[in-house]
Amino acid sequence: xxxxxxxxxxxxxxxxxxxxxxxxxxxxxxxxxxxxxxxxxxxxxxxxxxxxxxxxxxxxxxxxxxxxxxxxxxxxxxxxxxxxxxxxxxxxxxxxxxxxxxxxxxxxxxxxxxxxxxxxxxxxxxxxxxxxxxxxxxxxxxxxxxxxxxxxxxxxxxxxxxxxxxxxxxxxxxxxxxxxxxxxxxxxxxxxxxxxxxxxxxxxxxxxxxxxxxxxxxxxxxxxxxxxxxxxxxxxxxxxxxxxxxxxxxxxxxxxxxxxxxxxxxxxxxxxxxxxxxxxxxxxxxxxxxxxxxxxxxxxxxxxxxxxxxxxxxx
Numbered sequence: 001x002x003x004x005x006x007x008x009x010x011x012x013x014x015x016x017x018x019x020x021x022x023x024x025x026x027x028x029x030x031x032x033x034x035x036x037x038x039x040x041x042x043x044x045x046x047x048x049x050x051x052x053x054x055x056x057x058x059x060x061x062x063x064x065x066x067x068x069x070x071x072x073x074x075x076x077x078x079x080x081x082x083x084x085x086x087x088x089x090x091x092x093x094x095x096x097x098x099x100x101x102x103x104x105x106x107x108x109x110x111x112x113x114x115x116x117x118x119x120x121x122x123x124x125x126x127x128x129x130x131x132x133x134x135x136x137x138x139x140x141x142x143x144x145x146x147x148x149x150x151x152x153x154x155x156x157x158x159x160x161x162x163x164x165x166x167x168x169x170x171x172x173x174x175x176x177x178x179x180x181x182x183x184x185x186x187x188x189x190x191x192x193x194x195x196x197x198x199x200x201x202x203x204x205x206x207x208x209x210x211x212x213x214x215x216x217x218x219x220x221x222x223x224x225x226x227x228x229x230x231x232x233x234x235x236x237x238x239x240x241x242x243x244x245x246x247x248x249x250x251x252x253x254x255x256x257x258x259x260x261x262x263x264x265x266x267x268x269x270x271x272x273x274x275x276x277x278x279x280x281x282x283x284x285x286x287x288x289x290x291x292x293x294x295x296x297x298x299x300x301x302x303x304x305x306x307x308x309x310x311x312x313x314x315x
């Protein structure tokens with residue numbers, strides 16, 4: 001049975017990568033037609049879209065009254081977005097040039113937004129429904145801010161799509177997105193089944209197995225965007241995904257069912273997430289480019305996180 005789940009997991013990963021390739025092609029054409037910047041496209045379209053797996057897992061776990069699974073998933077996904085996804089994107093594109101000061105500002109805002117649910121969790125010992133409303137309000141404010149400042153991100157995706165082709169491209173985008181979500185769902189389901197055989201607790205499942213599964217769309221999108229010469233899209237997607245996960249996803253989940261968790265495992269993982277977010281923002285703020293050495297450093301940070309969490313679990 002474990003081999004069947006492993007085969008499903010690998011097959012789902014293949015379709016996830018292929019759908020990500022199609023998605024980047026269609027998204028780039030839509031962005032060119034709408035004359036949007038790469039960063040704004042990364043946040044408005046993909047940051048929300050690629051966070052749907054986290055939202056799906058969150059809603060499902062909330063109705064099952066196991067919302068700690070969603071909390072672990074969000075924390076793990078945020079860490080992966082800022083370490084593995086950005087790190088691999090930097091390596092593939094041999095560095096990401098940061099062309100707008102607004103990108104640096106958004107990276108700093110991201111640190112505070114990512115820390116907000118953690119602070120609310122510490123204050124109230126849980127994320128209540130009131131906290132959920134606060135998180136959704138913060139998400140609405142941030143989304144409005146990005147929309148208002150879209151003209152500040154000057155680098156537009158190259159124009160090259162004709163008006164008559166936009167209908168076909170949009171349909172292709174929707175189908176690619178559907179395949180991306182479907183394959184992500186199978187990845188998550190098969191990974192969850194594998195965790196049963198490994199006898200791992202729910203928060204660890206959320207931090208690692210589920211978070212890896214639900215961030216595969218971001219990793220696929222970021223890798224493909226980098227290889228096709230659109231690293232700004234990948235950077236915007238990673239920052240936006242952290243914001244969406246920390247506000248929209250946790251907000252919806254806590255409104256359905258308040259979130260409580262093991263204090264020790266939550267504290268260590270939450271602190272690690274905030275530290276990584278701060279280091280990422282520091283890298284973005286310190287220069288005009290994310291270099292290969294910084295990409296490697298981010299990947300090493302994830303490895304350190306895995307070692308620390310499993311050591312704590314063992315103790």
